[in-house]
Amino acid sequence: MQDETGEMSWPLVERRRSVRSEDPSGHLAQLSRANELLLSLQKMAVTLSSSLDADEVVQRGVENARRVVSADTVIVALLDQSDGTWTIVAGPDDVIGSASLNRDSPALRCIESERPVEASTGTIWAKAAHGVYQSLRARGQTLGFIAGEWADGHRPTVAEREAIVGVADALALALDNARIFARLAERVAHDERSRVARELHDRVSGSLAAIGFELDDLARGVDEAKRTEIMRVREHVGSTISDIRRLLDDLRADRDGRSLDATSVRELADRMSRRSGVEVAVRHGIDSENLLDRLASDGSATEIHLMIREALLNVERHARARRVDIVVSTYDEELMVVIHDDGRGFDPDLRGHGISGMRERAEWIGASIHFRSGSDGTTVTIRLPLGDVGS
Numbered sequence: 001m002q003d004e005t006g007e008m009s010w011p012l013v014e015r016r017r018s019v020r021s022e023d024p025s026g027h028l029a030q031l032s033r034a035n036e037l038l039l040s041l042q043k044m045a046v047t048l049s050s051s052l053d054a055d056e057v058v059q060r061g062v063e064n065a066r067r068v069v070s071a072d073t074v075i076v077a078l079l080d081q082s083d084g085t086w087t088i089v090a091g092p093d094d095v096i097g098s099a100s101l102n103r104d105s106p107a108l109r110c111i112e113s114e115r116p117v118e119a120s121t122g123t124i125w126a127k128a129a130h131g132v133y134q135s136l137r138a139r140g141q142t143l144g145f146i147a148g149e150w151a152d153g154h155r156p157t158v159a160e161r162e163a164i165v166g167v168a169d170a171l172a173l174a175l176d177n178a179r180i181f182a183r184l185a186e187r188v189a190h191d192e193r194s195r196v197a198r199e200l201h202d203r204v205s206g207s208l209a210a211i212g213f214e215l216d217d218l219a220r221g222v223d224e225a226k227r228t229e230i231m232r233v234r235e236h237v238g239s240t241i242s243d244i245r246r247l248l249d250d251l252r253a254d255r256d257g258r259s260l261d262a263t264s265v266r267e268l269a270d271r272m273s274r275r276s277g278v279e280v281a282v283r284h285g286i287d288s289e290n291l292l293d294r295l296a297s298d299g300s301a302t303e304i305h306l307m308i309r310e311a312l313l314n315v316e317r318h319a320r321a322r323r324v325d326i327v328v329s330t331y332d333e334e335l336m337v338v339i340h341d342d343g344r345g346f347d348p349d350l351r352g353h354g355i356s357g358m359r360e361r362a363e364w365i366g367a368s369i370h371f372r373s374g375s376d377g378t379t380v381t382i383r384l385p386l387g388d389v390g391s
Contacts, residue, residue, distance in 0.1 A: 054178040061171040062090045068163040071148030078144035107133045129153035134168040138176035212237045260301045272312045285329035303361040310354040311339040311380045319343025335384040345373040
């Protein structure tokens, strides 16, 4: 901002004040501190904007805010534009992940103000006695807000309030860039999946179908022994075409950020049921949005989703089952997923059936996976300790 002399920014204003002061040493110290803050903010603006991951942007923003603001805690809350809900993504353990900000909260007054809003009541952190809140805005949209809160009722200095404004500007820009990048990445991934699906359908699947027809013609002109061999190859070609069609189905329906919410699991089950005719029933007992969000953010949801999909593909390809039951629940601080089919069973110690890949996925996220198979079918049980994931 410009002052009446045309000079820019509050550190330069402080410099002029120090020259006019009868006690220049004190003002020069204040100027030195102000310029240190400005330098920190400039560094933060560079480092934040270089990241394209929203979680990393928030983490860096909080770390840098702590360097320039002497608050007891720094809190970041983000706004979901689709439904107007607020989620605290950084702050003390007892408030992080909360989506229950009161609409009358003094903190939310900052979204209507260009300048920081201060409050001594209605602070977000229960231990806080005073807070300063600054909105995060980019391209005319409110992304959220950042807050500094103090437990001892400390009143922030002008420099600290300005520092929060600087942090908010840099953080909002970096968050907006990360969101734009995420949308672009999603679009690129979608376009690439569509391209692969077209290639598989137009070239690979079409070529295999043509080979199958040629094998049919060839089988009609040979003796019985050779016809049996040709039809065995024809069967393999048909099986490969079916596998490709299943892959096409998944590519066209798949989404980034696979989830474990009820809708995603049921969509997975419905796709398998439509392809194979096998009845698939889902019982989903997780209603905690906080837990589902945490599982999605740390990658656990994606890996478990893929394990469920692999288990269903095994049933479809090998089990000759009539029914599959999927149960997703939490029990005794664990996430538990059970997939049971009534098929013919298999030897879990044998290679194949995607079992090694499922075990690797479980190991990556710190989960356990157990296979029990016999004449009454196969049961796959996945257990993930929730621990610090939350519920």
